[in-house]
Amino acid sequence: MQSKKAFEKTSVGDLVSENYVFAAVLHYFGISFYQYPSDSLEKVCHKHKVNPRQLIAQLEIKKRRSYSLIHMINLSRELKS
Numbered sequence: 001m002q003s004k005k006a007f008e009k010t011s012v013g014d015l016v017s018e019n020y021v022f023a024a025v026l027h028y029f030g031i032s033f034y035q036y037p038s039d040s041l042e043k044v045c046h047k048h049k050v051n052p053r054q055l056i057a058q059l060e061i062k063k064r065r066s067y068s069l070i071h072m073i074n075l076s077r078e079l080k081s
Contacts, residue, residue, distance in 0.1 A: 008041050010040065010041055013036075031045075
């Protein structure tokens with residue numbers, strides 16, 4: 001799991017590339033990720049007057065949930081074979 005500072009310094013494009021679910025989180029906060037592919041999350045939050053801690057907390061929640069779902073799908077596939 002990335003530290004909060006690492007999340008802030010990561011470009012929006014890299015975050016969405018890492019996990020496409022992050023695009024939905026950014027959209028919820030009013031940020032169109034495709035408009036800021038090379039800007040840091042910190043810079044985009046400042047521009048949109050979004051609290052980066054709040055946004056990062058939601059990114060971390062989505063990251064845990066999406067990886068849990070992937071794990072369950074893989075486990076289900078293993079059990080079927």
